[in-house]
Amino acid sequence: MRVYLDNAATTPIAPEVAACMIPLLQNEFGNPSSSHYLGRQAKAIIENARRTISSKLNCLPSEIIFTSGGTEADNMTFHTAVRKLGVRHIITSPIEHHAVGHTAEFMKELYPDVLVSYVRLDDKGHVNLNHLEQLLAASTEKTLVSLMHANNEIGTLLPLKKVSELTRQYNALFHSDTVQTMGHYTFDLQDLDIDFITCAAHKFHGPKGIGFLYANRKNTIEPMIHGGAQERGFRGGTENLYGIAGLAKAMELAYEDVEGHQQHVQELKSFMMRELEEKIDGVYFIGDTIPERSLYTVLNVSFPKTSKAGMLLFTLDLKGVCASGGSACSSGAVKGSHVLEGINADGSRPNVRFSFSRYTTKEEIEFAVEQLVAIFEKTLI
Ligand SMILES: Cc1ncc(COP(=O)(O)O)c(C=O)c1O
Known part of the structure; x- marks a missing residue:
């Protein structure tokens, strides 16, 4: 998948x-x-x-x-x-x-x-x-x-x-x-x-x-x-x-049907947030997550530091999940994000931006969460 x-x-x-x-x-x-x-x-x-x-x-x-x-x-x-x-x-x-x-x-x-x-x-x-x-x-x-x-x-x-x-x-x-x-x-x-x-x-x-x-x-x-x-x-x-x-x-x-799309995607985002908070210790979200103050298609997650921290995006990719760390527009390289720096976020923690569309399904979110849980279970120090 x-x-x-x-x-x-x-x-x-x-x-x-x-x-x-x-x-x-x-x-x-x-x-x-x-x-x-x-x-x-x-x-x-x-x-x-x-x-x-x-x-x-x-x-x-x-x-x-x-x-x-x-x-x-x-x-x-x-x-x-x-x-x-x-x-x-x-x-x-x-x-x-x-x-x-x-x-x-x-x-x-x-x-x-x-x-x-x-x-x-x-x-x-x-x-x-x-x-x-x-x-x-x-x-x-x-x-x-x-x-x-x-x-x-x-x-x-x-x-x-x-x-x-x-x-x-x-x-x-x-x-x-x-x-x-x-x-x-x-x-x-x-x-x-x-x-x-x-x-x-x-x-x-x-x-x-x-x-x-x-x-x-x-x-x-x-x-x-x-x-x-x-x-x-x-x-x-x-x-x-x-x-x-x-x-x-x-x-x-x-x-x-912009409201319909918004509702569908917001539900998926909220679902992913709940799942991650429940299943991975030490996860938190960067930026505002209150629906009225946050773009419903974007969820920026800060994960706990692990021995494989620097490899998180790469590992996710191998497991079939395409996501990105910070802005993908600049290059393929994962370098420090000026956005995270601009809001003084902890740049030493692994960070992934998940972003959704009206075609994203709940099964896809479940799959991504499963892969993340497996990564963090194995690599916790
Ligand atoms: C906020 C924002 N502005 C501008 C751009 C650049 O748009 P384009 O790729 O069409 O040049 C992007 C693309 O990622 C973006 O996210």
Whole structure:
């Protein structure tokens, strides 16, 4: 048996998404910029997809800019904020995905007058809102607040609405990396006042290499990729037609029954937590685990130190359980996680992130727990 519990890294493509993409791969080869029939047909597929996505998020189709995924959309936000919108102060957190953290640092390198401030966090990874307000109040420059909606390693959720209100009060721009929450929670962008959010289709059973930036119509975009006039001149390059169609289909499926998926996955997560606490001495969880404050697809577990501590992920893999230690996005190497460090978690204990999807079953969780129990029974010192 092989059990996949690494859905925060990526998810399997939904069969319906594949079924939507395959005939397009076979038949639709027109360049969306061509003015003939095949080009117009390809263009229509893209614009239909944009409408599907914008209707799910309650925004305008023109506020959706297709990108190669979450990383590019995050990068585009910073380029726009600094190069077009005059931002000279970035407020972020030490536990952002590298697509944000490294990009903020890069902006500072490119523009030495850009200041990057880090908001304080508690030991579960929650942003200290008082400190955020102090930073905003003391800011003398045009400011961008960039804080992720859910942390990809520990699942802690940001109260988006509260942060949005604070940023509005201090006239700052607000970007949230919603890569882990898009497709898993609903967004009403008429209600939530935010400037930029980002998406990667492969996190909710869509294809890899496609995503988008939502950019509130108040803000003009600075292109990062220069070339043709695709995406209204904001992102040059022939569009990823098949990916875009797959992304829209994945979005439709995700939002067909988002509450049902949430309930199913949350039950599995709670079940796994109970089982681990009951069956393995000294286990605890990192990040918030209260459902309203925690991404239901992610469970970060700190295991007791054992003689095989460093080999835990490898042993699990041999036993048929795919999971990850910290962020799998950076490399295959298991190195210290900047997220665990950012919340002062005990980095000397073995740590595994299990992450679930709507396709995960209770039998799979039982299998994973069985393997873990066997490992810890044998290796306790
Ligand atoms: C929170 C977060 N942001 C950004 C990304 C990058 O997305 P992509 O792989 O589509 O570039 C990831 C991927 O793991 C992520 O988890």
